[in-house]
Amino acid sequence: MGNFSQKIDKFIEIFINQNGYVRVIEGLKNTLIIAVLGLIIGIVIGTLIATVRVIPKYKLLPRILNGFCSFYVGFFRGTPMVVQLLLFYFVMLPLLGQRMTGVQVAIWVFGLNSGAYISEIMRSGILSVDQGQMEAGRAVGLSFGTTMMKIVLPQAVKNILPTLGNEFITLVKETSVVSFVGAADLYVAFNYIGSNSYEFMVPYLVMALIYILLVLIISAGIKIMERSLRRSDRRH
Amino acid sequence: MIDVINLEKHFDGLQVLRGISVKIDKGDIVVVIGPSGSGKSTFLRCLNCMEDPTGGQIIFNGVDIADQRVDINVHRRHMGMVFQHFNLFHNKTVIENIMLAPVYLRCQDLRRAKRSNLVTRFTNVFRAKEHRKELLPVTESKADIKRKARDEAISLLKRIGLEDKADVYPSTLSGGQKQRVAIVRSLAMNPDVILFDEPTSALDPEMVGEVLDLMKALAKEGMTMIIVTHEMGFAREVANKVLFIDEGQILESGSPEEFFGNPQNPRLKEFLSKVL
Numbered sequence: 001m002g003n004f005s006q007k008i009d010k011f012i013e014i015f016i017n018q019n020g021y022v023r024v025i026e027g028l029k030n031t032l033i034i035a036v037l038g039l040i041i042g043i044v045i046g047t048l049i050a051t052v053r054v055i056p057k058y059k060l061l062p063r064i065l066n067g068f069c070s071f072y073v074g075f076f077r078g079t080p081m082v083v084q085l086l087l088f089y090f091v092m093l094p095l096l097g098q099r100m101t102g103v104q105v106a107i108w109v110f111g112l113n114s115g116a117y118i119s120e121i122m123r124s125g126i127l128s129v130d131q132g133q134m135e136a137g138r139a140v141g142l143s144f145g146t147t148m149m150k151i152v153l154p155q156a157v158k159n160i161l162p163t164l165g166n167e168f169i170t171l172v173k174e175t176s177v178v179s180f181v182g183a184a185d186l187y188v189a190f191n192y193i194g195s196n197s198y199e200f201m202v203p204y205l206v207m208a209l210i211y212i213l214l215v216l217i218i219s220a221g222i223k224i225m226e227r228s229l230r231r232s233d234r235r236h
Numbered sequence: 237m238i239d240v241i242n243l244e245k246h247f248d249g250l251q252v253l254r255g256i257s258v259k260i261d262k263g264d265i266v267v268v269i270g271p272s273g274s275g276k277s278t279f280l281r282c283l284n285c286m287e288d289p290t291g292g293q294i295i296f297n298g299v300d301i302a303d304q305r306v307d308i309n310v311h312r313r314h315m316g317m318v319f320q321h322f323n324l325f326h327n328k329t330v331i332e333n334i335m336l337a338p339v340y341l342r343c344q345d346l347r348r349a350k351r352s353n354l355v356t357r358f359t360n361v362f363r364a365k366e367h368r369k370e371l372l373p374v375t376e377s378k379a380d381i382k383r384k385a386r387d388e389a390i391s392l393l394k395r396i397g398l399e400d401k402a403d404v405y406p407s408t409l410s411g412g413q414k415q416r417v418a419i420v421r422s423l424a425m426n427p428d429v430i431l432f433d434e435p436t437s438a439l440d441p442e443m444v445g446e447v448l449d450l451m452k453a454l455a456k457e458g459m460t461m462i463i464v465t466h467e468m469g470f471a472r473e474v475a476n477k478v479l480f481i482d483e484g485q486i487l488e489s490g491s492p493e494e495f496f497g498n499p500q501n502p503r504l505k506e507f508l509s510k511v512l
Contacts, residue, residue: 135286136323136418140337140425141313150336154327231405 004201011193011202020193027189028210034106034178034185035171041111042167046118049073051148053119054126069119076116082177085109089181102183106175114171121163125156158229165222169215186210237262237297237428237460238283244291245275245282245484252278254484255292260429260462260477265455267471267492268464270481271507276464279481280431283462284308284315297428313341316422316430320438322414324406330417331402334389334424335382341425342381349374385424392420396450412443416450429460436467468511472496480504 014020049069055062076084088109093100100108129152137147157164176187190207194200238260245253252275260266270276281287283294285301285308294302301311325333349372360368376384393399396416398409406414415435422430432451436444448470455461455474465471471478471492478495480488480503488501496512499505 130321130323132319132321132323133325136317136319136325137337138309139284139286139312139315139317139319140422141309141341142337143309146340150340151325151327158327 007199007202010197010199011206014193014197018196020189020196023184023189023192024186024210027184027186030103030106030178030183031172031175031185031214034103034110034175034183035168037107038110038114038171039168041107042114042118042171043122043164045111045115046120046122047153049115049119050122050126051145053123055144073116073119076113081109081113081174082180084113085178085181102178102181105181106178106183110171110174114167117167118164121160121167122156125160126152128159129155158226161222161226161229165219168222169218172214172218173211238462239295240283240292241295242292243279243282243289243294243302245278245287245289252484253282253289256481256484256486257292258479258486258489260460262428262460263458264460264462264477265475266462266477266479267475268462268479268481269466269468269471269507274482275484276481277433280433280462280464283431284312284317286317313337313425314428316425316427318415318418318422318430318432318435320434322406322411322418322438324409324414324418324421326406329403329405330398330409331386331389331393333406333417334392334421335385337421338385338388338424339382342376342385343378346374346376346378346381388424389420392423393417396420410443411439412446415439415443415447419447419450419454423454429462430454432461432463432465434464434466436465466511468496468508480507482507 015024049072052062052065052069055066057063057066079087085105089100089102089105093105133151133155134144134147137151138144142150175185178185179188179191186207190203194203197203240256240258240260243253243256244251256279258266268276268279278287282289282302285294288304289302292302293300296311297314299306299311301308324330325336328336353371353374356369356371363369390399390402393402396419398413398417401409401413401417406417409417419430419435435451436447439447444467448467451461451463451470452474463471463475473492475492478490478492479486480495480501482503488495488499488504495504496508499508
């Protein structure tokens with residue numbers, strides 16, 4: 001065990017005295033930014049796609065939109081996240097002549113990718129809401145879109161919140177691949193500490209602990225949200 | 237007020253309505269009866285295009301609303317609908333259920349009027365004085381609309397004796413209370429006609445009475461109502477016109493006295509002998 005305490009000393013040396021903690025905080029910040037903004041973009045895209053997919057389809061425009069959405073979901077679910085990151089960074093950006101930082105690329109790719117997954121989650125949520133809710137909204141003269149926004153989606157979100165939380169947790173953990181496009185996340189920070197001390201055991205252990213802590217905090221937050229959303233189900 | 241001409245509806249080759257024609261005047265209480273699967277619910281749901289008719293016309297206040305190009309949302313405001321399973325908005329409190337559509341739609345009209353006034357004011361700059369367009373009247377603010385709708389909703393709730401339930405969610409109400417709230421929700425839009433789709437079929441027997449009483453009160457006030465129901469006693473008492481629909485056609489129609497007292501059609505006779 002003497003060996004292990006030596007390793008811990010080495011880790012603390014780099015973590016504190018050589019400003020390793022600055023990188024860890026920076027990495028943590030990037031991880032959270034990518035996951036949170038990715039989730040927000042994902043929810044917006046996912047909701048739009050899910051809505052398109054439940055519109056009645058006897059007109060031409062919904063059919064075309066629906067075809068496009070199927071393609072989109074198929075593409076993003078059919079390729080690994082790393083491949084999407086690389087395609088975005090090394091193919092799309094040069095073709096468009098744009099520049100973006102690694103973090104920006106990661107945010108967009110995470111958003112686009114989770115949009116595909118969330119669209120399916122959202123669709124199941126919408127389908128779980130009784131058809132009568134939409135009919136009642138339409139019957140008082142509200143449009144399809146308004147009824148969707150005011151009546152159906154709030155109920156759908158309530159039903160899918162646990163699954164949506166799952167998706168967020170997945171996003172937080174998946175950020176560990178963004179170093180492929182040069183974004184500095186938690187993994188990059190601890191990798192740096194490890195390679196500077198030629199000692200990976202403790203840094204990676206601490207990294208795992210931080211991920212676990214993050215996920216625990218997120219789960220607790222989701223529980224609180226769920227409870228407040230369930231208000232309308234409670235019997236007074 | 238509603239003139240249904242040769243209404244047809246088929247679902248993927250299954251013909252549900254085979255040419256229904258009926259004229260409904262203001263103040264009519266029309267009760268539609270028929271065996272299950274006869275198309276009576278489909279007929280009612282076609283009237284406000286909840287199901288799009290596949291043929292025929294529905295002339296409502298002079299406009300053919302079966303036409304796909306008509307903005308159906310505008311006409312549905314004047315046609316209330318009450319469902320078998322109430323369909324109160326689960327995520328809204330009782331009073332929000334009643335206020336939602338009036339507030340939203342009036343605010344939407346307000347926004348549109350303001351927007352169009354903005355355009356008019358701008359284009360008026362380029363018009364000669366005598367050609368200037370009039371602005372649309374904007375008399376209310378959003379707060380006014382909300383306050384008015386709230387007052388209206390509360391007086392509606394008072395009418396059904398549920399004002400103390402204004403701020404609870406529908407999940408806490410009994411079936412009869414839910415259905416009465418659903419009825420006043422459609423009343424809040426000041427509709428010209430209310431469609432009832434088996435309003436008492438999902439209720440416990442002891443709650444049927446309170447809903448029927450509310451409907452009777454509405455009928456007395458001269459509300460135009462079209463009611464699909466199995467409550468024959470109610471039909472006999474309140475209706476001034478009864479329709480018997482079977483296999484997508486009106487087989488017999490008439491005043492309740494002759495309809496129940498002296499039925500002509502053999503299938504109606506058979507139906508009545510089963511249910512009465």
